[in-house]
Amino acid sequence: MTTTDPDPGLDAIMSERKQLLHLAYRLLGSLAEAEDAVQETYTRWYxxxxxxxxxxxSPGAWLTTVAGRICLNVLGSARARRETYVGEWLPEPLPGHGVWGEGRPGGPGADPADRVTLDESVxxxxxxxxxxxxxxxRVAFILHDVFCHxxxxxxEIVGRSPAACRQLxxxxxxxxxxxRPSPAPAARGAGVVREFKQAWEAQxxxxxxxxxxPDAxxxxxxxxxxxxxxHPIxxxxxxxxxxxDIAGRVPGDMVFVERMIDGQPGVVAVQRGVTVTVFAFEVTDDRITHIWVVRNPEKLRAWAQR
Incomplete structure (x- = not known):
C-alpha cells in the first residue's frame, strides 16, 4: 500500500495566507473578491x-506576485462592473483594527521622505x-508603500519597468x-463621533x-x-x-452602537442582532469632513457575527 507524501512546505505556504488576504483586500476593497483572489493564488500554486x-x-514572493497579478486583472474588470452598480460604490468596511491593520509600513530600508504615513492603511x-x-x-503604491516590496x-506584476513603477x-x-488632510488623533476623533451620535439621536x-x-x-x-x-449630500x-430625519424614522428595535470600523471610530446600526448599516467618519480639526454609509448587505458579511 502506498501513500502520498505530505507536502513538507504546506505550513509555510499556508502561513502566507493572512498576508495575502491583507494585500488583496487593500488592492480590491472587497473581502469577497480578496478571498477569491487568494483562493485562485493557491489553486495556481498547487x-x-x-x-x-x-x-x-521564495514561495512567499511567488504567491505575492501571482496574487498581485490576479488582483490587477480583477481591478480592470471591476471598473466596468462598477459603472453599472446601482448608486454610489464604497469599499467594504471591516470591523475592528487588530486583524486588518497590521501590514508592514515603514519596514527595513524604508525612506520616510519617500512614503506617506499609512497607519490607517485599511x-x-x-x-x-x-x-x-x-x-x-494602486498595485504599485500598495505593494511598495504599504507592504515594502x-x-x-x-x-514583474504590472509589466512595466522598475522606474515606471516608481513613478506610478x-x-x-x-x-x-x-x-487626505491630516486626520484627528483617534481619541479626539472618537470624541467627535460620540458627540455627533448623541446630537443625532436627540435630533x-x-x-x-x-x-x-461646512463642506462636509x-x-x-x-x-x-x-x-x-x-446621491452624495x-x-x-x-x-x-x-x-x-433618519433619527425620526428609526425602528424601535434598532440600536446604534459605537464601533471601530477599519481601525477608526464609527457607528453601526443593529436591528434584532443583525448589523444593517455601518457609518464611518473622517474627522479633521475636530470637525467631521466625510461620512460614509454602507447598507448593502453583501458588504456587511464580516459583521454578521458582531
Missing part, C-alpha cells in the same frame, strides 16, 4: 508539479482614495496627500451642524439592495437635516 514548486526559491477614508487610482497605480518585484507609486502618493440640528465641517460630504452605498439616499446643514 497546479504546479512538486518539481516546479521545489524549484521556486481605513475607509484611505480605501476611498485608492478607488480614484488606476489599477497599476521593491520596485523590481512590482515591475509617486503619482499615487501625491493623490493620497492631496486627498439636535444645531449641534449636528456645529460638529460638521456624506455618501451612501445600498447597491440597490437597501434603501438609502441615492454636500454641506453641513443638509447633512444635519438628513441625519435628524
Amino acid at each position: 497546479g504546479l508539479s512538486r518539481e516546479q514548486r521545489d524549484a521556486i526559491v 481605513g475607509l477614508a484611505f480605501m476611498v482614495v485608492l478607488e480614484a487610482m488606476t489599477p497599476a497605480e 521593491p520596485f523590481a518585484e512590482i515591475a 507609486a509617486s503619482s499615487a502618493r501625491r493623490r493620497v496627500r492631496d486627498a 439636535d440640528i444645531e449641534a449636528l451642524i456645529a460638529l460638521l465641517d 460630504t456624506a455618501v451612501a452605498d445600498g447597491g440597490g439592495l437597501a434603501v438609502t439616499f441615492p 454636500e454641506g453641513a446643514e443638509p447633512i444635519a437635516h438628513t441625519w435628524a
Whole structure:
C-alpha cells in the first residue's frame, strides 16, 4: 500500500495566507473578491508539479506576485462592473483594527521622505482614495508603500519597468496627500463621533451642524439592495437635516452602537442582532469632513457575527 507524501512546505505556504488576504483586500476593497483572489493564488500554486514548486526559491514572493497579478486583472474588470452598480460604490468596511491593520509600513530600508504615513492603511477614508487610482497605480503604491516590496518585484506584476513603477507609486502618493488632510488623533476623533451620535439621536440640528465641517460630504452605498439616499449630500446643514430625519424614522428595535470600523471610530446600526448599516467618519480639526454609509448587505458579511 502506498501513500502520498505530505507536502513538507504546506505550513509555510499556508502561513502566507493572512498576508495575502491583507494585500488583496487593500488592492480590491472587497473581502469577497480578496478571498477569491487568494483562493485562485493557491489553486495556481498547487497546479504546479512538486518539481516546479521545489524549484521556486521564495514561495512567499511567488504567491505575492501571482496574487498581485490576479488582483490587477480583477481591478480592470471591476471598473466596468462598477459603472453599472446601482448608486454610489464604497469599499467594504471591516470591523475592528487588530486583524486588518497590521501590514508592514515603514519596514527595513524604508525612506520616510519617500512614503506617506499609512497607519490607517485599511481605513475607509484611505480605501476611498485608492478607488480614484488606476489599477497599476494602486498595485504599485500598495505593494511598495504599504507592504515594502521593491520596485523590481512590482515591475514583474504590472509589466512595466522598475522606474515606471516608481513613478506610478509617486503619482499615487501625491493623490493620497492631496486627498487626505491630516486626520484627528483617534481619541479626539472618537470624541467627535460620540458627540455627533448623541446630537443625532436627540435630533439636535444645531449641534449636528456645529460638529460638521461646512463642506462636509456624506455618501451612501445600498447597491440597490437597501434603501438609502441615492446621491452624495454636500454641506453641513443638509447633512444635519438628513441625519435628524433618519433619527425620526428609526425602528424601535434598532440600536446604534459605537464601533471601530477599519481601525477608526464609527457607528453601526443593529436591528434584532443583525448589523444593517455601518457609518464611518473622517474627522479633521475636530470637525467631521466625510461620512460614509454602507447598507448593502453583501458588504456587511464580516459583521454578521458582531
